[in-house]
Amino acid sequence: MKWNRYTIETTTAAEDYISLMLQELGIQGVEIEDNVPLTKEDVAEMFIDFLPELPPDDGVSHVSFYLEEGRSDEEELLREVRAALLKLRGTVDAGSCAITSSRTEDVDWMNNWKQFFHSFYIEDILIKPTWEALKEEDRGRLLIEIDPGVSFGTGKHETTQLCLRQLIRYIRGDAAYTPEHKAPRVLDVGCGSGILSIAALKLGACGVVGTDLDPDCIRSTQENLKVNGLAERPAVFYTGNLIDDEELRRKVGAEEYEIVVANILADVIIPMAPVIFPLLRRGGCFITSGIIDFKENAVREALERTGFVIVETSHQGEWVNITARRP
Secondary structure, three states: OEEEEEEEEEEOOOHHHHHHHHHHOOOOOOEEEEOOOOOHHHHHHHOOOOOOOOOOOOOEEEEEEEEEOOOOOHHHHHHHHHHHHHHHOOOOOOOOOOEEEEEEEOOOHHHHHHHHOOOEEEOOEEEEEOOOOOOHHHOOOEEEEEOOOOOOOOOOOHHHHHHHHHHHHHHHOEOOEOOOOOOOEEEEEOOOOOHHHHHHHHHOOOEEEEEEOOHHHHHHHHHHHHHOOOOOOOEEEEEOOOOOOHHHHHHHOOOOEEEEEEEOOHHHHHHHHHHHHHHEEEEEEEEEEEEEHHHHHHHHHHHHHHOOEEEEEEEEOOEEEEEEEOO
16 A cells, blocks of 8 residues: 655644644644654653664654545645644744655565564574474474564574573583573563573473563463463463562562573663562572673672672673572
8 A cells, every 4th residue: 555645844842733733634643753852751661771862952843644645635634734734833833834745655564574584593492483484404403483473582682592591501401500400480571472481491491470561472472382382381471560560479479480581671670680589489590681781780780789699691792691599
């Protein structure tokens, strides 16, 4: 489907008024572009480590809307938009209100990205997208099949790989480390697509509990469990935020886990550290990633302040894994 995109040059003072005006005319899907810096509240809600590098805010804003190409009332609707803008300029500084147009068309963003996600290995674990056929030479391998859907977690990101390697080490063991518990109970905080929960179960965990803020992630995780033949394994997932949800912490349970894994962000791990500590059994490990390198020390300090002992730190690119133990 093709669309005509119309962009109104205006001011940041008027952008909300124009958005409301367009909605009142029956136009949905308004897009706003400006250089207004994010507030602390915005950053907290978005859980981001990097603020966008914007030029100085000059008060200019661009408000865009889309009309399906060929609609019979397009010219009449544009006349109504222009008339409403003229009226609005009498009450607020709305800038030039010049309208420019361009054409665009639907792009299947939800599926086009799949061309960049192919099977790959993390040590001896094969991670394969569900839509890709299994190669003959890969049969018999320890396999994780993933369709992330709208969730984070193809396994390609450095932070996911750091966590996967630590799960392999602390569940299955390696030449340098023998796990104390052969079948640990694992808590996956911010489960996303469920890739870490699935890996934990396939590596030998006796059960998994997962949490995520987004109910779509919970659905994605449950679907991926079915794809991997794990629907009958002991795995329970909850929507919510462990930091401020006391009822969720009660459901998750105190001193229940040998391993907690959290592939989230430094600014979430820091306030979460004292919440995770009592959920672990004594001697249990907290595997963390999603930590950008310049926030490594802040996370280490938060973990140690809570009572954790740092046992291992690893890096991949600019990302960091910190594994800590509850003494």
